[in-house]
Amino acid sequence: MDALLILGGLVLVLVGLVWLVTLAFGTSLLWGIGSLLPPLTLLYVFSHWRVARKALLLSALGIIPLIVGLTLMATQDAQRLEAIVSLSWLKPVVQEPPQLAIQLRGELNGQPFSPQQGELIDGNLILREGQDFFARREISIRLNPPRSGPVRFDVLPQDKGTLPEVEVSWLLPEQDLPEARRLDHGYTLHLDLQPVAPNRLVGDFHLVLPPQFATTLSGKVELFTDRLRYRDGKVDTGYDSTDTLSHVVLDYLQRRFTTREVQLAGLPPVAWPATQLELEVEATIAGQVQRLPVRLSKHQLRGWVVQEDHFPPLAAVPAPVSTGAAAIEAPPVRPSRPLDRRQRFSLERLQTNPSRYQSLAVRLVTKRGSTVEGRFNGVDSEGRIDIRRNMGGQGEASFVLRPEEIASIELLEP
Structure with missing residues (x-):
């Protein structure tokens, strides 16, 4: 509404001014040329008031909706008004260089595929095109089991057994939810990825799906192995992600x-974008479990910091001094096997005990055939399932589904 009032007011003002210049040319050629200069325009209005008053009245009428529209915009969206007044919209848009060097040739579902985002976290390799909650096109490969260090996989169509699960999805312009297809055999995959400090994997990627999927990709990929970003060899604390907050809070607790x-245990879900956060974190400190309130704020230069943080840096850990005596090797301690919550997982169990599965990765398939993947954020007061998905630099998005809309649900991590 405010934009229509501003546009309508500007149109009336411009029409009135054009009419005024036309009247000046009708009076004489010299007055017409002179009316193109603002001081002589006013002189023409005063000297030929009876002729010019109609055009001037029309321009004055246009000022009324213009002022009303600007006032409404100032109260509802001050940043938008500031951008319009400052003429920043006239400046050319400077595109930031891509963070990852992904060079793939081929197509996904018969369309060219140019991913801008890539990651391999918790054994899930994702190549994504588009910045919205639902990608325009996306490939997800779940490696079983998750691996650290170099990653190498070779799969042929005739291979059997437990193979990486491949999922492709695409979102058409007329659709609200993406379509997804999944397969665990009958495809060709070649991965040869080498770690590059501090948190990337770089190497060859080759994928060919059966003909009905119209998907063939080959080239070089670069993937993040976590959701931290680095600048000049240090963690960029200005990047919005849960991993960034965990890094800041962990450093704060160590110094405190x-x-x-x-x-540090997993942080509670965060609604992005944000500049102020109040979190209750759980951490094991010197063998004792503690729950502590932490307030964080984001500064333009320093990034995310803990408020009232005045603790000095920790002293450097001295290197161990060798005494020349042979050290007695302690017997290896067999780690206890963590409970796998994927066993006997179901929608009913999720609704009965939602806190048990808080912040875990899940995959839902709706009765309409669409797939939603993200982290479980709880059950709201109406019994709907809330799923959040990290969008990288764009923060997180939420998707809410009623239980009766869900055809199947799968827990993706222990």
Whole structure:
């Protein structure tokens, strides 16, 4: 509404001014040329008021909706008004260089595929095109089991057994939800990825799906292995992600309690974008579990910081001094096997005990055939399932589904 009032007011003002210049040319050629200069335009209005008053009245009428529209915009969206007044919209848009060097040739579902985002986190390799909640086109490959260090896979169509699960999805302009196809055999895959400090994998990628999928991709990929970003060799604390917040909070707790024996549990879900956060974090500090309130704020230059953080840096850990005596090797401790919550997981169990599966990765298939993948964020007051998905630099998006809309649900991590 405010934009229509501003546009309508500007149109009336311009029509009135054009009419005024036309009247000046009708009076004489010299007055017409002179009316193109603002001081002489006013002189013409005063000297030929009876002729010019109609055009001037029309321009004055246009000022009324113009002022009303600007006032409404100032109260509802001050940043938008500032951008219009400052003429920043006239400046050319400077596109930031891509963070990842992904050079793929081929197509996905018969369309060219140019992913801008790529990651391999918790054994899930994702190549994504588009910045919205649902990607325009996306490939997801779940590697079983997840691997650290170099990654190498070779799969042929005739291979059997437990193979990586491949899922392709695409979103057409007329659709609200993407279509997805999944297969666990009958395809060709070649991965040869080498780690590059501090948090990337770089190497060859080759994927050929059966003919009905119209998907063939080959080339070089670069993938993030976590959701931290680095600048000049240090963590970029200005990047919005849960991993960034975990890094900041962990460093704060280590300095606050003067110990490096701090293990941070998963942070609660965060609604992005944000500049102020109040979180209750759970951490094991020197063997003791503690729950602590933490307030964070984002500064333009320093990025995310903990408020009231005045603790000095920790002293450097001295290198161990060798005494020449042979060290007695302690017997290996067999780690206890963590409970796998994927066993006997179901929608009913999720609704009965939602806190047990909080922030875990899940995949839902709706009765309409669409697939939604993200992290479980809880059950709202109406019993709907809330799924959040990290969007990288764009923050997180939420998707809410009623239980009766869900055809199947799968827990993707222990």
